[in-house]
Amino acid sequence: MSRGDYADRQREHNAQYSQAYAEWVAGLSPKQRRQLQKQGLLRPEVDSFETGKASDVSELPIAAPDPEPQPEPETALPVCEADAEEVWAALRRLIAELLADHNPALAVECLALVSGVGFMGESMTGIARRHRVTRAAVSKRCIQLTEQLDLLPSRAMKSLTARQSYRTAQHKNHDHRERFDHGRRARPSD
Secondary structure, eight states, X not given: OOHHHHHHHHHHHHHHHHHHHHHHHHTSOHXXXXXXXXXXXXXXXXXXXXXXXXXXXXXXXXXXXXXXOOOOOTTOOOOOHHHHHHHHHHHHHHHHHHHHSSSHHHHHHHHHXXXXXXXXXXXXXXXXXXXXXXXXXXXXXXXXHHHHTTOOOOTTSOOHHHHHHHXXXXXXXXXXXXXXXXXXXXXXXX
């Protein structure tokens, strides 16, 4: 998947969303549409994926501060030392993984891809080309990171189901070749 493919799919998704939003707004009563207009929500907000910076929700009129601050709910738990220690342990492990990697720059880009942090639609192929490795090497590193960090595959990765079906197809293909190529092999002469 090249960056252009991602951009085209995102653009198509945004167009579909915008059309559905416009249809939804058209089905509202005039009073409801005026209320949306006052809130600045008459038109859909779509991510600006080409610059890598999404529109900030704080820029919307709906995000204006409340005139009276709301009290903290009493159910909020204070951060305890055990939670903080878990976070630091995870950070130490992550930093150690990145430092021990033979290609830390590639590992950081793979981490950005699998976590979604700083991901701007770059494909694994683009990352592989930039680091002069194969796409399979990038995919393998991304899979390792998702397993190490117990993350689900990001939208830039193949799903677990797709990976399993590819693996099954590859094994069937390999088994098929093993069975039928066996007769074509040169036999050692006695």
